[in-house]
Amino acid sequence: MQALPTGPRGWTGIRWARARGAVGHCGNADWAPRHGGANGQGCHSKREGRPRIRVCADADARSEAVNVGPEKRANGTPGSVAFEPDPYIPHPEECSAESTLSVVVIGASGDLARKKIFPALFALFYEGMLIENFQIFGYARSNMDDEAFRDSIAETLTCRIDAGEDCGKKMDIFLSRCFYQQGQYSEAKDFQRLDARLSVMEGALCSNRMFYLSIPPKVFISAAGNAADYCSSRTGWNRCVVEKPFGHDSASSHELSEALGKHLLEDQIYRIDHYLGKELIENLTVLRFSNLIFEPLWSRQYIRNVQIIFSEDYGTEGRGGYFDEYGIIRDVIQNHLLQIVALFAMEPPVTLAAEDIRNEKVKVLRSLKPVKIEDVVLGQYTKRVSKAHTYPGYLDDPTVPKNSITPTFAAVAMFVDNARWDGVPFLLKAGKALSTRGAEIRVQFRHVPGHLYRAKFGADPDASTNELVIRIQPDEAMYLKINSKVPGLGLRIENSRLDLPFHAKFDRELPDAYERLLLDVINGDKRLFIRSDELEAAWSLFTPVLHKIEELHAQPELYPYGSRGPVGAHYLGAKYNVRWGDLSYTPNGGGS
Ligand SMILES: NC(=O)C1=CN([C@@H]2O[C@H](COP(=O)(O)OP(=O)(O)OC[C@H]3O[C@@H](n4cnc5c(N)ncnc54)[C@H](OP(=O)(O)O)[C@@H]3O)[C@@H](O)[C@H]2O)C=CC1
Numbered sequence: 001m002q003a004l005p006t007g008p009r010g011w012t013g014i015r016w017a018r019a020r021g022a023v024g025h026c027g028n029a030d031w032a033p034r035h036g037g038a039n040g041q042g043c044h045s046k047r048e049g050r051p052r053i054r055v056c057a058d059a060d061a062r063s064e065a066v067n068v069g070p071e072k073r074a075n076g077t078p079g080s081v082a083f084e085p086d087p088y089i090p091h092p093e094e095c096s097a098e099s100t101l102s103v104v105v106i107g108a109s110g111d112l113a114r115k116k117i118f119p120a121l122f123a124l125f126y127e128g129m130l131i132e133n134f135q136i137f138g139y140a141r142s143n144m145d146d147e148a149f150r151d152s153i154a155e156t157l158t159c160r161i162d163a164g165e166d167c168g169k170k171m172d173i174f175l176s177r178c179f180y181q182q183g184q185y186s187e188a189k190d191f192q193r194l195d196a197r198l199s200v201m202e203g204a205l206c207s208n209r210m211f212y213l214s215i216p217p218k219v220f221i222s223a224a225g226n227a228a229d230y231c232s233s234r235t236g237w238n239r240c241v242v243e244k245p246f247g248h249d250s251a252s253s254h255e256l257s258e259a260l261g262k263h264l265l266e267d268q269i270y271r272i273d274h275y276l277g278k279e280l281i282e283n284l285t286v287l288r289f290s291n292l293i294f295e296p297l298w299s300r301q302y303i304r305n306v307q308i309i310f311s312e313d314y315g316t317e318g319r320g321g322y323f324d325e326y327g328i329i330r331d332v333i334q335n336h337l338l339q340i341v342a343l344f345a346m347e348p349p350v351t352l353a354a355e356d357i358r359n360e361k362v363k364v365l366r367s368l369k370p371v372k373i374e375d376v377v378l379g380q381y382t383k384r385v386s387k388a389h390t391y392p393g394y395l396d397d398p399t400v401p402k403n404s405i406t407p408t409f410a411a412v413a414m415f416v417d418n419a420r421w422d423g424v425p426f427l428l429k430a431g432k433a434l435s436t437r438g439a440e441i442r443v444q445f446r447h448v449p450g451h452l453y454r455a456k457f458g459a460d461p462d463a464s465t466n467e468l469v470i471r472i473q474p475d476e477a478m479y480l481k482i483n484s485k486v487p488g489l490g491l492r493i494e495n496s497r498l499d500l501p502f503h504a505k506f507d508r509e510l511p512d513a514y515e516r517l518l519l520d521v522i523n524g525d526k527r528l529f530i531r532s533d534e535l536e537a538a539w540s541l542f543t544p545v546l547h548k549i550e551e552l553h554a555q556p557e558l559y560p561y562g563s564r565g566p567v568g569a570h571y572l573g574a575k576y577n578v579r580w581g582d583l584s585y586t587p588n589g590g591g592s
Pocket residue numbers: 107108109110111112113115140141142213214215216217219243244245274319321322
C-alpha cells in the first residue's frame with residue numbers, strides 16, 4: 001500500500017492524500033498524484049445499494065471503504081436523520097472521467113466571502129490542494145465585472161503560508177481563474193446565465209460544482225433553490241454550503257430545512273460552522289480520547305465548571321444589516337459555542353467516522369436543558385471616548401437601527417442533564433467590542449479533598465485548584481495550571497503551567513478553519529459539518545429563551561466599547577460559584 005504523501009505544513013493522512021489524488025475520489029483520474037505513485041487510474045464509486053463503497057481501481061492508491069448510508073431528505077422532520085433502512089436515494093452521478101471543479105460563492109461582495117472564503121480558496125490553490133481544472137465564480141447583486149471583482153478579492157488574499165515561494169505569480173494564476181456574475185438571488189434567469197458561463201468554462205470535462213451561500217439566511221432559499229434548479233452540474237456532484245445560523249429559531253430553521261429539502265438531498269447540504277474547523281477544537285477529541293489521563297477526570301466528579309468564552313475587540317462595523325436581526329446569541333452562542341459544548345461533553349464515539357461523532361454530539365445536545373431567562377445576561381456596547389480615539393457604540397453603526405436593543409454580548413449558564421455532567425455549570429459568554437480578542441475553553445477542577453496544603457493557599461479555590469485552558473485563538477495553546485514547589489530550602493508553593501504553545505511547538509502556519517472545511521466539502525467529508533438533527537436540537541435549546549427575550553423587550557446592560565463587558569456576567573457566574581477565568585488574576589503569578 002502506498003504510504004500517504006506528506007503535504008506542506010505536515011498535512012498527512014487521508015485528507016491530504018485524497019486531495020492529491022492518492023486516495024480515490026470517485027473517478028477523477030486527473031486527481032491521481034501528479035508525482036509518481038498511482039498509475040493515474042482514478043477511482044469509481046460503486047453503488048451497490050447501501051452502503052456506498054468507493055473502490056480505487058489503482059493498486060497504489062488507497063482504497064477507502066466509505067460506509068455512507070444516505071441520510072433521509074433534508075425535510076427537517078424531527079429525528080429524520082438517523083441511518084434507518086430506507087430506499088437508497090440515487091445520488092447524482094459522480095465523475096468517472098477527468099473532471100473540473102467549479103466553486104460558486106453566492107454573496108461574493110460580502111464580509112465573509114472577502115475575509116474568509118476567497119483567502120481560504122487561494123490558500124488551498126497555493127498549497128496545490130485544488131485540481132488543475134478549477135474555476136471560481138462570485139455571484140451577488142452588486143454591479144461588478146470580472147476585473148473589478150478580481151481587484152476586490154485580491155485585497156484580502158495573503159501569502160501568509162510562506163511568502164518565500166513565488167506567491168505573487170500564483171496569485172495572478174488564481175485570480176485568472178476567478179470570475180464574477182451579477183445577479184439577483186431570486187431570479188432564475190440570472191442563475192441560468194451563470195450556468196451557461198460555467199458550462200463554457202467547464203467544457204467537455206465532467207464538472208463538480210460547489211455553491212457557497214455567503215448571504216444572510218433570509219435569502220438562502222431563493223438562492224439555493226435557483227442554484228439547485230437552474231445551475232446544477234449535469235455530470236458531477238453538486239454540493240451546497242449553508243452558513244450558520246441556519247434560520248432564526250426552531251420554526252424558521254425547520255422551514256429552511258424543508259425548503260432546502262425540496263431542491264437538495266441531505267447529503268448534498270453542508271451546514272458549516274467554521275469553529276469546527278479550528279485546530280484546537282478539532283484537537284478536543286484527540287486530547288480526550290488519545291490520552292489516558294484526561295478521560296477519567298472528564299466528569300462532574302472532578303470538574304466543578306466549564307467556561308466557553310468568545311470575545312472580540314471590535315464591533316459590528318457595518319454588518320448591522322445581518323447582525324441586528326440575529327444578535328449575539330444567534331450569531332455565535334447557538335452555533336459556535338454550543339458546538340464546542342457538544343464536542344467537549346460528548347461520550348467517546350464508536351469510531352471516528354462522521355456519523356458516529358455526530359451521533360454522540362446530538363446526544364449531548366438532547367441532554368442539555370433549555371436555557372432559562374434567569375440564566376441569561378445581555379449587553380450592548382456603547383461609545384467610548386479616549387484621549388486618542390472615539391470608539392463608536394453599537395447604535396452609532398450606520399447599518400444599525402437607532403433604537404435597537406439587539407444584544408452584542410450575552411452570558412449564559414447551561415447544564416447537561418446526564419450522569420457524566422449532572423450539576424456542572426457550563427458558562428458560555430460571547431461579546432463584541434470587549435477589551436480582548438480571543439476564544440477559549442476553561443475547565444476548572446474541584447479542590448483536592450483534605451486540603452493538605454490549605455495553609456499554603458488559603459480559602460480561594462481558584463488559587464489552589466487545577467485549571468485546563470484550551471486557547472482556541474489567538475496564539476493557539478493548551479496549558480494546565482498546577483501547583484508546584486518553588487525551588488529553595490523553604491516550602492513555598494506556586495501556581496505554574498504545563499504549557500503547549502502551538503506556534504512554538506509546531507513551526508508551521510496553522511491552516512485557517514475555512515481551508516480545512518472547504519477541502520472537506522470538495523472531498524465529501526461531512527465529519528466537521530452540522531447534521532439536521534444537531535441543528536434541530538440546538539434551536540430547541542435557545543428558541544424559548546430567544547422568544548422570551550423578544551417578548552419582554554429585554555433591555556441589554558450597556559457596557560463601554562473595549563471594556564470587560566456587562567457586570568451582570570459576574571453575578572451570573574457568582575450564582576453558580578464561578579469566577580470567569582479570563583478575567584480573574586491568580587495572585588502568585590499564574591496569570592489568567
Ligand atoms: N462575516 C463573518 O465573519 C461571518 C459570517 N457568517 C455568516 O455568513 C453569512 C454572510 O455573512 P456576511 O458576509 O457577514 O454578510 P453581509 O452582510 O456581508 O452580506 C453578504 C452579501 O449578501 C448580500 N446581502 C446583504 N444583505 C442582504 C439582504 N438583506 N438581502 C439580500 N442580500 C443581502 C450583499 O451582497 P449584494 O448586495 O452584492 O447582493 C452582501 O455583500 C451570514 O449568514 C453570517 O451568519 C458566518 C461566519 C462568519
